[in-house]
Amino acid sequence: MKVAIIGGGPAGLYAAILLRKQRPEADITVYERNRADDTFGFGVVFSDATLDNFEKYDLPSYRRITQEFAYWDDIAVHFRGTVHQVGGNGFCGCSRRKLLLILQERARELGVTLRFETEIDDEARLADADLVVLADGINSRFRERYADHFQPEIDVRANMFAWMGSTRPLDAFTFIFQETEWGPFIAHAYQYEAGRSTWIFETDPETFARAGLEGLGERESADRMAEIFGWFLGGHPLLTNRSMWRNFPMVRSKRWVKDNTVLLGDAKASAHFSIGSGTKLAMEDAIALADALRDAPTVTVGLERYEQGRREEVEKTQHAADVSLVWFEHVDRFWDFDPVQFAFGVMTRSKAITYDNLNLRAPDFVAEVDRAFARYVHAKGFDVDVERPVAPMFQPFRLRDMTLANRAVVSPMCMYSAKEGVPVDFHLVHYGSRAIGGAGLIFTEMTCVSRDARITPGCAGLWNDEQEAAWHRIVDFVHANSAAKFALQLGHAGRKGATKLMWEGMDRPLEDGGWDVVSASSIPYFPDSRVPRELDRAAMDKIKSDFVAAAERGERCGFDMLELHCAHGYLLASFISPLTNKRDDAYGGSLENRLRFPLEVFEALRTAWPKHKPMSVRISATDWAEGGITGDDAVQVARAFAEASVDLVDVSTGQTVRDAQPIYGRMFQTPFSDQVRNEARVATMCVGNITSADQVNTILAAGRADLVALGRPHLVDPAFTLKAAAWYGAEGVFYPPQYQPGKEQIFRNSVRDRQEFEELRIKAKPKTRAELKAEATKPLAAE
Numbered sequence: 001m002k003v004a005i006i007g008g009g010p011a012g013l014y015a016a017i018l019l020r021k022q023r024p025e026a027d028i029t030v031y032e033r034n035r036a037d038d039t040f041g042f043g044v045v046f047s048d049a050t051l052d053n054f055e056k057y058d059l060p061s062y063r064r065i066t067q068e069f070a071y072w073d074d075i076a077v078h079f080r081g082t083v084h085q086v087g088g089n090g091f092c093g094c095s096r097r098k099l100l101l102i103l104q105e106r107a108r109e110l111g112v113t114l115r116f117e118t119e120i121d122d123e124a125r126l127a128d129a130d131l132v133v134l135a136d137g138i139n140s141r142f143r144e145r146y147a148d149h150f151q152p153e154i155d156v157r158a159n160m161f162a163w164m165g166s167t168r169p170l171d172a173f174t175f176i177f178q179e180t181e182w183g184p185f186i187a188h189a190y191q192y193e194a195g196r197s198t199w200i201f202e203t204d205p206e207t208f209a210r211a212g213l214e215g216l217g218e219r220e221s222a223d224r225m226a227e228i229f230g231w232f233l234g235g236h237p238l239l240t241n242r243s244m245w246r247n248f249p250m251v252r253s254k255r256w257v258k259d260n261t262v263l264l265g266d267a268k269a270s271a272h273f274s275i276g277s278g279t280k281l282a283m284e285d286a287i288a289l290a291d292a293l294r295d296a297p298t299v300t301v302g303l304e305r306y307e308q309g310r311r312e313e314v315e316k317t318q319h320a321a322d323v324s325l326v327w328f329e330h331v332d333r334f335w336d337f338d339p340v341q342f343a344f345g346v347m348t349r350s351k352a353i354t355y356d357n358l359n360l361r362a363p364d365f366v367a368e369v370d371r372a373f374a375r376y377v378h379a380k381g382f383d384v385d386v387e388r389p390v391a392p393m394f395q396p397f398r399l400r401d402m403t404l405a406n407r408a409v410v411s412p413m414c415m416y417s418a419k420e421g422v423p424v425d426f427h428l429v430h431y432g433s434r435a436i437g438g439a440g441l442i443f444t445e446m447t448c449v450s451r452d453a454r455i456t457p458g459c460a461g462l463w464n465d466e467q468e469a470a471w472h473r474i475v476d477f478v479h480a481n482s483a484a485k486f487a488l489q490l491g492h493a494g495r496k497g498a499t500k501l502m503w504e505g506m507d508r509p510l511e512d513g514g515w516d517v518v519s520a521s522s523i524p525y526f527p528d529s530r531v532p533r534e535l536d537r538a539a540m541d542k543i544k545s546d547f548v549a550a551a552e553r554g555e556r557c558g559f560d561m562l563e564l565h566c567a568h569g570y571l572l573a574s575f576i577s578p579l580t581n582k583r584d585d586a587y588g589g590s591l592e593n594r595l596r597f598p599l600e601v602f603e604a605l606r607t608a609w610p611k612h613k614p615m616s617v618r619i620s621a622t623d624w625a626e627g628g629i630t631g632d633d634a635v636q637v638a639r640a641f642a643e644a645s646v647d648l649v650d651v652s653t654g655q656t657v658r659d660a661q662p663i664y665g666r667m668f669q670t671p672f673s674d675q676v677r678n679e680a681r682v683a684t685m686c687v688g689n690i691t692s693a694d695q696v697n698t699i700l701a702a703g704r705a706d707l708v709a710l711g712r713p714h715l716v717d718p719a720f721t722l723k724a725a726a727w728y729g730a731e732g733v734f735y736p737p738q739y740q741p742g743k744e745q746i747f748r749n750s751v752r753d754r755q756e757f758e759e760l761r762i763k764a765k766p767k768t769r770a771e772l773k774a775e776a777t778k779p780l781a782a783e
């Protein structure tokens, strides 16, 4: 077998090593345009998990790599004169140059031919190869040459960055967030060998321009950085090596394989430097390629297997990198945060690290985060314990005169079980048990303002006395038996009306017994859905008065809060999204026009709803579709409602159009809540695939939302909050007297369960290489 590899970076060299080990008879050549010891960059980082992989796949290179490594366990965050150092992270750093020399040496030992100073421009000279590996880096010439086939997408990010080095020793992966007269600068720095550290400087384009970095040479810009970070460098110089400022390109390719040719490493997909995974991804690609080719009957089959097997892992890493880079791009959102909350946000930005997880590794840090949160709550007038505070989830929250005992919320969820809009016993038990279950706030399902406003025949309503009486009974039960507050969500289905019950076909049109539907524009949801009638002014007035009448009934029922449903493609949402609003009157066109009717309804409700009771609005902060609402629009939408005196924005996403492409994942909508809260400066509630109290605390402590709603988790576990209270020892949580013995037992057991869990986690955690190395070098006498 003849293998030609273009590019002698980590991907190309490691692929050569693994393929040659697997097929000692193979004729493998690596073509590299640079000289053997000619390399850009300073250090690279690997996690313990990545090193485990290297150990398994090639022990000799693993040994040499680990002999050369610097280890650290801590991450340090410097911000506004403070430093927070968090342990338990287990990372290793190595010089990129040494890494490449080790890989070259190992490849040579195995019989790989290395051809340096050989630039491949015409792949025709590789025509006799059975396999061609394109490991030619982030600007891959061959990926671009066959762009029609590989279909690369290159998202050039706005922030500017430059890679430099220093002799400054560091004992932690160090982030420095530095205010300057021009704006914020960020340094990402780590040591990779004795007396050498990598420094990546990052800033937004405006700050870059204001700081006069545009057009400066390598040395001058390093001098400028040395001035800014001089207080930390302590006289150590900044070193340069092709340290030009540039924008990071996020590379994704639809296809990685073309006949017998395959893209590897940065050439196929890049990952932002802030999660330190570029070299790791490149080398793990080589592992995946070797694995896929091992038993493949032909090269083509092997390459197909590589692409199929590897894509998900790469996309997951890229998603984590995306979330992380967006955090750094929007660091100004958090600039006025308490430094410890800021540091918590840095630590938890890409979702891998959470509140509980940090509590195990750095309990003092989390205790400080809790105290800062409690101080903030105390400053809002609550008499909470600031010295020994409860976890953020159990801190109270106030909206107008409504005080919530904790920040867990039961999200609005249609039960599709009402009879002619009247809630029945199912609803009493459903809402009653979730209120007793301890959430600070529970929402009704979307409650429809008229018969024709219903989504399905099973939807609840509030347009007649019978419905009012039934809701009144449920509200009374909740207030009499729990500490939960109860919010009424009012909505109108719009073009998604007259559809089947969820379990009979979500959003599918009713075959019999339907009714006429209306929307901002006459566009059906599915091609075979009912075609909605475009609302005229008279119909808009009628609907507005239906909302007001329902709110007045809601007040008589005793609800504590009112939410206007402007999300998920229902009537009011259909006005806001440009995908569903094609009107050419004062209610269509600009975002300001599209918001006009939803705001009119909101303002009418705000007038009708008692002043001391709060109101929220639910929005879809993105349509997840080309040409639809984006996070930036959502900030404008939130600002407009804030001007109309909304108290809370309930940040959901999507369900506007059926061909949307949401990116699901843990806490997938939280970034939108973060953006709305910290850019529009309104209180927010986030929701969406949040399944544990640990995640609730992570979100709250990082300042990404004020309240956290859970939908589906509450369907299976009404007592989600009570259980979490026991776990975190939040004694103050309300239990009805009937359930006191249960409370005593779970609180007693939880202390032990938690101790056992933590001991198990600590025991199960493999020793980091830093610990193993420390043990190995410990003098025997000290044993």
Ligand SMILES: Cc1cc2nc3c(=O)[nH]c(=O)nc-3n(C[C@H](O)[C@H](O)[C@H](O)COP(=O)(O)OP(=O)(O)OC[C@H]3O[C@@H](n4cnc5c(N)ncnc54)[C@H](O)[C@@H]3O)c2cc1C
Pocket (backbone or CB within 6 Å): 006, 007, 008, 009, 010, 011, 012, 031, 032, 033, 034, 040, 041, 042, 043, 044, 045, 096, 118, 119, 120, 121, 135, 136, 137, 138, 141, 163, 198, 242, 264, 265, 266, 267, 276, 277, 278, 279, 282
């Ligand atoms: C300026 C810079 C500095 C960096 N510094 C660091 C750092 O300090 N730490 C870190 O972790 N990561 C760093 N990175 C990122 C990291 O290098 C990559 O994520 C990783 O190296 C990807 O490995 P790769 O093998 O896919 O590509 P690369 O390492 O980019 O290797 C591609 C190789 O292909 C060669 N090549 C390209 N075209 C041809 C051709 N036509 N013919 C022959 N040879 C060709 C190139 O010379 C290069 O050696 C840096 C990136 C850049 C651009």
Ligand SMILES: Cc1cc2nc3c(=O)[nH]c(=O)nc-3n(C[C@H](O)[C@H](O)[C@H](O)COP(=O)(O)O)c2cc1C
Pocket (backbone or CB within 6 Å): 411, 412, 413, 414, 415, 444, 445, 446, 489, 502, 565, 567, 618, 652, 687, 688, 689, 690, 709, 710, 711, 712, 713
């Ligand atoms: C069965 C069900 C019914 C729902 N009904 C409503 C509703 O009436 N109003 C609303 O705004 N959202 C509704 N939603 C969306 C939820 O409020 C929530 O945003 C969504 O389920 C995501 O949160 P989760 O991942 O915690 O479930 C519903 C969700 C489910 C699962």
